[in-house]
């Protein structure tokens with residue numbers, strides 16, 4: 001026996017890092033602390049890029065955006081209890097958006113937690129995560145780390161992507177085992193996101209329906225952007241001539257000025273279409289649940305989605321097409337006879353005429369350059385600068401700052417617009433911007449409402465610390481929705497009032513970034529051009545008319561009515 005030869009040892013920390021590396025995880029977004037500080041150190045030392053944040057929600061949003069952009073699960077790392085809970089909002093948001101990510105959180109001593117003896121940061125995190133995520137797992141033995149990591153990554157990325165929670169108690173991280181035996185517990189995923197092909201009869205049913213349509217319409221959702229089947233989508237749209245409307249994060253799948261885009265005739269398109277093909281888009285609140293009067297009450301729906309349970313969620317689906325978008329479009333191309341599907345010219349012309357009218361109206365509004373500066377003027381300046389630099393990512397959140405930017409800033413390349421998504425969540429701004437810059441190396445412009453910016457603004461220090469090419473453009477109208485609300489009682493600020501005089505541009509100077517203050521569209525153009533040319537962190541505080549904007553932007557109808565409040 002070779003008893004005197006010391007066996008090589010490993011521990012939980014090393015097995016987590018080895019398992020992540022074995023499965024091509026190259027970046028971790030997190031905030032350190034007990035019990036995972038050494039896990040972050042070891043990951044970095046072993047070549048995994050570690051991006052340290054100031055708040056776990058922002059690290060989680062970054063991991064989610066990384067998952068959406070790369071089709072590989074983003075990985076967030078947090079401490080126990082409060083750190084875990086801070087990350088959970090991003091993990092839940094990723095699950096809602098169908099973005100693949102894994103949140104790994106350290107947790108406290110099981111025997112103390114389970115008897116509620118009052119451990120440091122005591123919480124049953126596995127139970128707390130369950131209702132908000134696609135799946136939640138706990139690793140209770142060091143020899144299960146490899147299995148746990150593989151299972152979490154596969155669950156996040158396969159089928160409908162989503163957020164997965166992986167709980168690793170401190171004791172497991174600190175456990176020691178034989179290195180050779182430990183290596184045998186690790187496995188590399190094989191085909192973690194298998195293609196899911198549609199049934200031929202389902203394809204034929206959809207082709208029949210599209211071929212018979214008088215007024216067909218395709219709706220492209222962020223699932224279609226995520227699928228990275230860009231050429232197939234373009235080929236399907238252009239070969240059939242069917243008009244399409246892109247949801248906000250599907251903008252750029254085909255360039256927004258594409259002749260078949262019905263985005264600028266959206267209301268007519270939804271109201272009159274008789275056959276609607278949803279491609280990676282849910283008939284949820286963003287699409288008025290498929291209900292009249294937004295939609296034609298006689299419309300028939302085709303739904304292309306990897307999740308079978310999505311069918312009939314809001315409207316009866318006449319042609320369910322269950323599968324991954326790439327496989328579905330391949331099958332459609334294969335089984336459609338030449339000329340079998342051709343959108344009637346009359347329909348295309350009708351939409352084209354309405355688009356031309358609406359584009360002309362918008363052009364008029366964009367030409368105006370009133371003082372004080374309005375959203376439109378500032379956003380047109382941003383649009384023109386980005387238009388000349390199509391590789392630039394656009395991150396966007398707020399209410400008016402979101403809704404007006406979505407309509408003014410058109411996109412020309414896929415997956416370059418990241419916004420508040422299905423939940424309409426505030427706080428994604430800096431996290432998404434950091435992930436886009438870290439994952440792509442390309443410049444990022446984050447167009448933020450002044451309130452929205454406040455949710456993640458401390459990450460300006462993170463952006464400066466990693467010297468990221470992120471330019472934050474704040475639409476500073478001095479308030480949530482507007483800056484001119486009044487408090488009828490006394491001189492305390494009203495609930496929606498923020499500071500119009502706030503000098504957000506000085507904030508970034510505190511961390512070595514470049515700050516600009518713009519009061520006219522020309523100043524926005526100059527500042528953004530210079531900031532992007534510098535390639536470094538910058539912030540442009542655009543001073544917007546405080547009376548500009550409407551309550552909740554374009555969704556003010558969602559506010560409950562009740563009796564009129566106040567006087």
Ligand SMILES: Cc1ncc(Cn2c(C)c(CCOP(=O)(O)OP(=O)(O)O)sc2=O)c(N)n1
Pocket residue numbers: 397398399400401402424425426427448449450451452453475477479480481482549553
């Ligand atoms: C996490 C979170 N908190 C609060 C809200 C409510 N909310 C809030 C607070 C918004 C900010 C609107 O103010 P803004 O300055 O960002 O944008 P505009 O003034 O341009 O409308 S938009 C919106 O829906 C939210 N969606 N998400």
Ligand SMILES: Nc1ncnc2c1ncn2[C@@H]1O[C@H](COP(=O)(O)OP(=O)(O)O)[C@@H](O)[C@H]1O
Pocket residue numbers: 096097098160161220221222223224226227247248249250279280281282283284286304305306307310323324325326421422
């Ligand atoms: N690769 C894929 N193939 C097919 N469907 C997908 C794929 N990835 C995501 N999806 C689906 O795309 C849909 C995204 O819809 P949604 O988030 O509502 O988009 P949007 O908000 O842009 O309309 C989800 O139902 C999800 O199951």
Ligand SMILES: [Mg+2]
Pocket residue numbers: 449450451475476477478479480481482
């Ligand atoms: Mg505002």
